[in-house]
Each structure stands twice: as C-alpha cells, then as structure tokens.
Amino acid sequence: TIQLKLEIIHKVLTEGQSIRQTALDYALPSCGMLSNWLAHYKNNEYTLSDKPRGRAPKMGRKPKKR
Numbered sequence: 001t002i003q004l005k006l007e008i009i010h011k012v013l014t015e016g017q018s019i020r021q022t023a024l025d026y027a028l029p030s031c032g033m034l035s036n037w038l039a040h041y042k043n044n045e046y047t048l049s050d051k052p053r054g055r056a057p058k059m060g061r062k063p064k065k066r
Contacts, residue, residue, distance in 0.1 A: 002048050004026075005037055005048055006048060008022060008026055008028075008034065008037070009034075009037060009038060009041050009048075011025075012034070012038065013038075019031050019034050019035060019038070022034060
C-alpha cells in the first residue's frame with residue numbers, strides 16, 4: 001500500500017537508516033526495489049502516486065492484411 005511505502009521511505013530519508021537494513025527489516029525481496037521507490041518519490045516532487053499495473057489494453061488494433 002502507499003502508506004506502507006511512505007513509512008519505509010521516511011525511515012530511510014528522515015531517520016537515516018540504510019536502504020539495505022530497511023529492506024531487510026521489512027522483508028522486501030531486494031534492495032533495488034526500495035531504491036526504485038526512493039527515486040520515484042524524489043522525481044515526483046516527494047509524492048507517491050498509484051500507477052496502473054499490467055499491460056495496457058490494445059484498443060484500435062488494425063486487422064492483419066491477407
């Protein structure tokens with residue numbers, strides 16, 4: 001959830017806890033995941049937004065030529 005992500009990000013940014021230790025504390029699959037969250041958080045002016053998951057639907061697809 002977004003609240004949990006924000007909690008984890010604030011642990012790293014405000015409390016100065018390392019990314020690796022925080023990832024281990026919250027049992028994240030990898031440190032890279034938390035690094036990506038931090039990068040997105042900083043690039044989006046310190047906000048998190050939900051992005052849709054999965055592949056975008058292919059609307060308006062042209063039929064194959066025979």
